[in-house]
Amino acid sequence: MTFKKLTGKLHLWLGLISGILVLFLGITGCILAFEREIENVTQPYRFTKVEQSPLLRPSELKKIADQELPGKAAHSIGYEPGKSATAVYYGDKPEAYYYIVFLNPYTGKVLEVKNMSDDFFRIIIMGHFYLWLPPHIGQPILASATLVFVLLMITGIILWWPRHKAALKQRFTIKWHARWRRRNYDLHNVFGFYVTWVAIFLALTGLVMGFQWFSNSVYWIASGGRQEVAYQEIYSDSIRIMNKASNIPAMDKLWYKTMKENPGYKGSIEIHPPENAKSVIEVAMNPNTGTFWQYTYLFYDQYTLKEKEVKHRYGKLQNASIADKIMRMNYDIHVGAIGGIAGKIIAFLASLIAASMPITGFLIWLGRKKKSCKKLNL
Numbered sequence: 556m557t558f559k560k561l562t563g564k565l566h567l568w569l570g571l572i573s574g575i576l577v578l579f580l581g582i583t584g585c586i587l588a589f590e591r592e593i594e595n596v597t598q599p600y601r602f603t604k605v606e607q608s609p610l611l612r613p614s615e616l617k618k619i620a621d622q623e624l625p626g627k628a629a630h631s632i633g634y635e636p637g638k639s640a641t642a643v644y645y646g647d648k649p650e651a652y653y654y655i656v657f658l659n660p661y662t663g664k665v666l667e668v669k670n671m672s673d674d675f676f677r678i679i680i681m682g683h684f685y686l687w688l689p690p691h692i693g694q695p696i697l698a699s700a701t702l703v704f705v706l707l708m709i710t711g712i713i714l715w716w717p718r719h720k721a722a723l724k725q726r727f728t729i730k731w732h733a734r735w736r737r738r739n740y741d742l743h744n745v746f747g748f749y750v751t752w753v754a755i756f757l758a759l760t761g762l763v764m765g766f767q768w769f770s771n772s773v774y775w776i777a778s779g780g781r782q783e784v785a786y787q788e789i790y791s792d793s794i795r796i797m798n799k800a801s802n803i804p805a806m807d808k809l810w811y812k813t814m815k816e817n818p819g820y821k822g823s824i825e826i827h828p829p830e831n832a833k834s835v836i837e838v839a840m841n842p843n844t845g846t847f848w849q850y851t852y853l854f855y856d857q858y859t860l861k862e863k864e865v866k867h868r869y870g871k872l873q874n875a876s877i878a879d880k881i882m883r884m885n886y887d888i889h890v891g892a893i894g895g896i897a898g899k900i901i902a903f904l905a906s907l908i909a910a911s912m913p914i915t916g917f918l919i920w921l922g923r924k925k926k927s928c929k930k931l932n933l
Contacts (some may be wrong), residue, residue, distance in 0.1 A: 562713045562714060563714055565710055567920060569708055570916045571917075571920070574913030575701060575913065577703075577704050577910070577912065577913050580909075581907065581908075583682055584903075584909075584910075585903055585907050587683060588888060591845075592899075593676075598667075600639060602639060603659050603660060610660045611660055613804075614808050615663060616644060616658055616663060617828065618643035619658060620644070620656040620658065623665060625810065627652060628830065629643070630644060631643045631825045631826065631827045631828075632825065632828070634660060634823065634824045634825075635824075635844060638656040639659065640657070640659070641655055641657045642655070642658065644656070652672070654670055655669045656668050657669065683697075685774065695765070697765065698762060701765060704754075704758050708751045710749060712748070715748050726745065727748075728745065729746075746908050746911070746912075747802045747912055750904075750912075753901055753902070753905040758884070760889035763882070763885050764889070770882070773882070774882055777877065783878070784867045786867045786868075786869060789865060791834060791835050793833060805855075808825070813853075817840070822841050825838070825839040826838055834857065835856060836855045838851050838852075845895065846884075846887040846892050847883070848880065849872055849883075850872065
């Protein structure tokens with residue numbers, strides 16, 4: 556058996572094994588490509604006009620939001636010019652929950668209380684990442700299917716590669732006026748070739764999120780042979796409790812400090828209140844809310860308000876290494892957001908064509924199988 560025939564057999568069986576999951580990942584990927592744009596159009600409560608009035612403090616917004624969700628813990632209070640303030644609540648005890656309270660940042664009026672467990676895009680995300688199964692089960696299944704898809708793209712390019720120059724033109728064009736089987740064959744081969752150069756990035760970034768060993772390998776290569784500093788929880792010094800004479804909560808003081816140090820800031824600012832007596836207060840700033848990789852994360856002792864330095868990738872952007880930035884960009888590359896609206900369109904089309912590959916490939920296999928059966932019956 557020649558190398559190309561062996562590659563063809565491998566391509567066939569890998570496709571038959573993973574086809575349904577690749578189709579599923581492609582369709583859900585298409586849906587998620589324009590998640591933010593669709594939400595902005597269909598959910599007007601996300602926006603609040605900029606006013607000259609002073610913004611309410613984080614503690615004030617939290618107090619209002621707490622009344623909407625009694626017994627639940629606030630994870631963060633977020634601000635962004637032209638947008639509604641957000642109070643995010645999630646936890647897993649005694650039951651898992653995830654809510655977002657949208658508020659007018661000037662008046663504190665509650666605009667919407669959104670249960671994210673019922674959110675359409677949240678449901679699609681849970682399917683895309685976990686197949687709606689427990690993460691330790693669903694994630695390895697989909698990550699394995701993604702790994703097979705990478706092998707399918709590699710073997711597909713080998714099979715696509717023309718033996719001589721005369722066949723080169725045929726590999727780049729679709730014969731639209733030919734019989735449907737020939738059109739289907741061309742759709743699979745020609746579209747498969749073009750989409751590979753984009754889909755390979757979607758698949759590899761998916762593997763970074765799906766397999767820890769793959770993520771570690773990417774970081775090791777990007778850093779020139781270094782291991783990534785693991786995320787470690789940091790704590791406040793509960794012994795050095797600050798003077799209680801001030802009536803201003805610590806989270807408000809840090810918010811005032813952040814606003815003063817960044818006048819005219821156009822990005823988002825999130826204040827994460829401490830979860831317990833040992834926790835720190837986190838301030839997260841994102842200058843470009845269309846992506847996630849540029850976030851700067853600052854951590855402060857909740858008693859002394861002294862900044863706590865961290866060495867892992869989720870600290871200050873200016874301190875992040877090239878490898879750290881590449882890992883930060885992973886999700887934005889995966890959904891195409893790294894390239895703005897053009898990148899999202901490309902990611903959408905790549906996901907759509909990738910979803911069609913199992914269908915056109917199955918039809919090719921089915922046609923050949925029927926043809927073989929007819930020959931045997933002659």
